Structure formats: C-alpha cells, structure tokens
Amino acid sequence: MKRILPVLLFAALYFNAFSQNKKPVSVFPPGLASIKETDLHKDIFELGGDSFRGRRSGTVDELRAAAWVAQKAQEAGLKPAGDDGTYFQFLNLRRNRLGDNGTFSINGKNLLLWKDVYEPTPSETHLDGPVTWLRSLADTVIDLKGKIVAIKMEAPKPLPFAASKLWNFRYISLAVRQMGTAMRNHGAAAIIIVADSIAMDALDRAAGHNYKDGQYLLEGVSRPANTLRLMPVIVVNTVYAADLQAPNATVRANMPVITYLYPIVNVIAKASGTDPVLKNEFVLFSGHHDHDGVWRPIKGDSTYNGADDNASVTVAMLAIGRAWVSHPGKRSALFVWHGAEERGLLGSRYYAVHPTVKKEAIVAVLNADMIGRNSIDSAALLGSILPHRNSTALVNMAMQANKMLTHFVVDTTWDNAKHPEGWYFRSDHLPYAQAGIPALMYSSLLHDDYHTVLDNPDRIDIGKLFKMTEWMYATGWLVSQSAQRVGVDIAGNKQ
C-alpha cells in the first residue's frame, strides 16, 4: 500500500497537466525546457536572412550555410558524425550547363541566350541549316529525319493539376518533354519550340533560372550521368514565330556544354544515448539547409531566403539537439542537415546509400520541410496513411506525442496518394523510406510565399515553429525510449 500513494499522485499530476493543456515539462519528455522560442527566433533570422543569399546548391552560399549549421551544432554540444570525425559529408555533383559564349541565330538575327532562347536540358548544340516548320505535332506527313524542326508550343496532355503552386513551371516542363520525345521518335536533328504566353511566364518566373543553372547529377546513384548527346530541345521567345515560318528560314547555333564537378555537403552531428546497448541505434532527425538562391527581382528583392523552406527545420533541429544534449535518450540521436534538396533530394539520396553510421542502426527518420507557417492549430504528417505509411508503430508514436503535447489537428489530405501535388515524394524522407527505414515527414504545408522572395523570417510564426519543433522532438523521444524498436510494416511497404 505504501508504494501506491506516490504512484497515484504522480499519475494524477501527469494527467492533470495534460487535461489542462499545460506542458508537463518535468514528466514528458525531459528536455522540453531546452527548446526555446528565443533560440528559434535568433537562429532563423540569421540563417533565413539576406546574408546567406538563398543558400543555393552549386554556389558558395550553400557551403557557407553548411558551415554555419556545423558551428551551431558544435555550440549546441552535438558531436561530429560525418566523414573522418568531422561534421561534414562532402560529395561532388556532376554539373552540366551551357557555356556563356553560346550563340543562336534565326535568319542571321542573333538571339540573346536566357532571354530569347533557352535550352531546358543542356545538350551540345551545333546547328546550321534550313528550318522545317510544323503546323502541329500531328503534322508529320513530312519526313523529319535529320531535320531542324520548329513548331509552336502545344499544351501538355493532361494539363497539370489546376491548383498547383508551380502550375506554369509544370506546364512548360511537361510540354517540352512531350514535344521533345515526339520529335526524337521521328528522328529530328533538333526541335525549336516557340513559347506560348504561359511558357513565357514560366521562363520569367523560375524555369529560365533553372534552365540556365543546368543539371545537378548524382553520379552513381541515379539518373544517367551523360545526357549531353541528346537531341537538342530549344525554346524561343514567342516573338520569333514569324521568323521561323518565313520562306527559307535558317537556324545557326553553337551552344557548347561545360561539364564539371562541384561539391555539396551534408552536415551530420549526433548526441549519444545512455543505454549501453540501445545507444548503438539512432533516431535520425532530417532537414535541408539549401534553398533557391538569387534570381529575378520582385519589387527590388531578388533573394529567395527560404526562411520557411527550410531554415525553419534547420533551426528546429538545432533546438532538438540542445534538448537531446541536456537530456540524452536511451538511443542516440543523429542529425542530418541535407544539401541540394531543392535540386532533387540529392543530399538525402546520397546519404541513404552512404550513411555515416550503419544503415541498420537507423531506427527511424523524422524529416520535416517547412514548419513555420499557416494555422497554429493544424499540421500535416506525411507517411501516416497508406500507401505511404511504412511503419504503423512510428505513426502511432507521432500521434501519441501530438495527443500528449502539441494537440495539432493532423491533416492527412496531402498524404493521400491521389493528391495532385505529390507532396509525399518531394522531401528528404523519401530515399530513406525507399530504403526500408521507418520514415515520416512533418510540415505546415504550402502558402502563397512558397518559393518566392517573400519567404522571409519576419513571416514565420515562431509559436508555430516552436510547437512543430516540440512535436518532432517528442516523437523522437518516444522512439528513443521504446524497449522495442519501431518496425517496418511489410504490407504497407508493398502497396
């Protein structure tokens, strides 16, 4: 009997705290007090500020951001867990892009590269000859083999999802791909596509920036390493339609591709666990430190700061690191700030194949992308419903943590396989899930400032960021303390 009273008292305190929606700091989880809004605020204004110039991969700005993250991780008390006892895992990306000295002319009239003429996929382009004008893609009664074909852009079929935030970008990407494939199948030497008004808008907004920047290829992991010999697919400004249709129209082009290696870097740190056996296993917290760089000015601002995307998660992981150092869990915590997410999940695709701890030792991946915007009462958890869910045990822990601590209304609509944005496939948890590791993604979802110059720190809801940080931390804590390791659902994986 003597032992029952304290237990009852403890339980009463515990549930009382939750029922009143207070944080039972001393009860669960123990490092909560180390997560501070003031730290989140200070860090996100530093990393999400103009001085990092948008942290674009393939520039020194991403490397500077990575160095900032490593230094902050060290200050938080986290230990290096990258290559050779450092905080870093460097890898080289194969960069292919058009040289700045390329030339392109129609009927002897020179077009300006990246203003009048674009090449979406860098390809060695050397053309000199007559133009065969096609009235439509269906107009293939003429033998196109070896011809320089010109045609007006045709809308892709089907059209992109109407509400997509990147609709124009998807429109031009799909149209270029479909038209290029059709002409390649007819054996054309090159295709020149006259942009329509939607494509012109996409080129102006972001597509042109990406085309100019060229390719970022992860050699040996995915994508063919050499696309330089592909049939050239060229997009020209709408105003050149008449020139290309003129009798005896000719095109001359010399657009060489330059190819080189450039480093990106994952930043990796850890906090060791306390259990002599379980400390050899890791809860992996995941985010990305890169964003979109400097590009087209809007109202005088040309820096895409990505404060929400994804400085928010970068600084949340530092806060979780401080909490973990103050109160280590049984299992160890691993923090991976990936590079080059915006260029195609490149850092995470590499790390999932070349982890700096044993792959089998990674118990779960808690990834997050954009956690500082929208209603403070709701949030999304991707990978929580079928067919994306790969660990019911992990989802249950995330839901338990939310129920006990953060009380978000959990939005699963974006996790639906039929959701047209395909959000589940667009962040760094994906390569881990594909490698059979239990994985989730936290997000406060899209907003109008997504991938614009307005994604700035002053638009972050620090209270929301704080709650999302707590949710990730609390889930990780449950994963760390659980006697049984969270498992992968075999059935869920197969679907």
Ligand SMILES: [Zn+2]
């Ligand atoms: Zn992101």
